[in-house]
Amino acid sequence: MHSAFAILFATVCEAPLCSEKCMSTDDRLTICQISDIHCGSAYFVPDLLERSILEINDYHPTAVVVSGDLTDAGYRQEYEQSAEYVRRFGCENLMVIPGNHDSRNVGYIHFERLFGERYSVIEFEEAIMVGVDSSEPDLNDGRVGREHYGFIRSCFENARDKLKIFVVHHHLIPIPGTGRERNIIFDAGDVLELLTDVDVDLVLSGHKHVPYSWRIENMFIVNAGTASTTRLRGNTRPCYNVIEIEDGRVRVFRKYPFKERELIVDFDAETHEYSRFEERVDSEIHGPHYGSSLTDR
Ligand SMILES: [Fe+2]
Numbered sequence: 001m002h003s004a005f006a007i008l009f010a011t012v013c014e015a016p017l018c019s020e021k022c023m024s025t026d027d028r029l030t031i032c033q034i035s036d037i038h039c040g041s042a043y044f045v046p047d048l049l050e051r052s053i054l055e056i057n058d059y060h061p062t063a064v065v066v067s068g069d070l071t072d073a074g075y076r077q078e079y080e081q082s083a084e085y086v087r088r089f090g091c092e093n094l095m096v097i098p099g100n101h102d103s104r105n106v107g108y109i110h111f112e113r114l115f116g117e118r119y120s121v122i123e124f125e126e127a128i129m130v131g132v133d134s135s136e137p138d139l140n141d142g143r144v145g146r147e148h149y150g151f152i153r154s155c156f157e158n159a160r161d162k163l164k165i166f167v168v169h170h171h172l173i174p175i176p177g178t179g180r181e182r183n184i185i186f187d188a189g190d191v192l193e194l195l196t197d198v199d200v201d202l203v204l205s206g207h208k209h210v211p212y213s214w215r216i217e218n219m220f221i222v223n224a225g226t227a228s229t230t231r232l233r234g235n236t237r238p239c240y241n242v243i244e245i246e247d248g249r250v251r252v253f254r255k256y257p258f259k260e261r262e263l264i265v266d267f268d269a270e271t272h273e274y275s276r277f278e279e280r281v282d283s284e285i286h287g288p289h290y291g292s293s294l295t296d297r
């Protein structure tokens with residue numbers, strides 16, 4: 001049960017609730033989003049996660065978002081391992097939400113014990129982040145659920161002109177380069193309407209392991225890839241997102257562990273001017289020679 005007016009912090013400590021507003025330490029707010037780390041998977045690569053954590057800590061982020069699929073099958077030992085990693089983030093503002101893999105085998109019991117509420121809100125002077133659980137026990141499909149719409153609406157409406165960020169594991173609209181569409185959120189249409197109605201600026205999600213960005217109305221939907229596994233589609237690489245917010249300007253970077261970072265989305269939340277670097281996104285999925293055959297080269 002959550003209160004629409006409480007500010008909840010999902011942390012790995014025993015007492016995940018806090019009623020104080022967080023203050024960013026300087027003019028820039030940096031949010032790092034890491035997703036689909038899948039501890040326990042045969043495809044899990046510890047070096048990638050350890051490196052990602054070091055890099056993220058170097059950003060000195062205002063907040064870290066872990067957007068689901070921390071485990072592979074929701075087992076206790078997988079959860080313990082994921083919590084060990086999550087504890088290494090040197091950031092007090094931690095938002096962790098479950099993914100479909102975390103709700104397998106009654107895994108949500110371990111989630112709540114280790115990470116606290118499955119629904120949480122972090123509020124700053126400049127921005128608000130609302131995270132929800134879209135998983136259903138032992139199903140791959142996602143669902144937000146009408147019973148949570150009031151909570152989501154009141155959080156964002158009370159935030160007035162702050163930058164509004166919604167965090168959910170499953171994708172709200174299909175992601176290209178992911179094969180047959182299967183696990184889109186059941187009530188995606190209603191959720192999209194709700195989010196645009198309350199002027200959400202940015203949606204952060206994961207699940208498909210393919211990084212991508214969409215723009216709908218004045219809202220950007222940014223999908224993170226998997227940070228620490230080789231469960232990859234096409235030519236995608238392990239990655240995570242770095243979001244920098246300063247004076248209403250939002251820049252989303254895709255960061256590859258050990259490697260470079262790329263600017264993916266750049267928008268002004270007030271004027272709605274934006275740049276979206278779709279070409280880079282397309283080449284990431286399909287490879288640098290997408291559209292040309294061997295004989296063209
Ligand atoms: Fe995943």
Ligand SMILES: [Fe+2]
Binds near residue numbers: 069100206207208
């Ligand atoms: Fe998932």
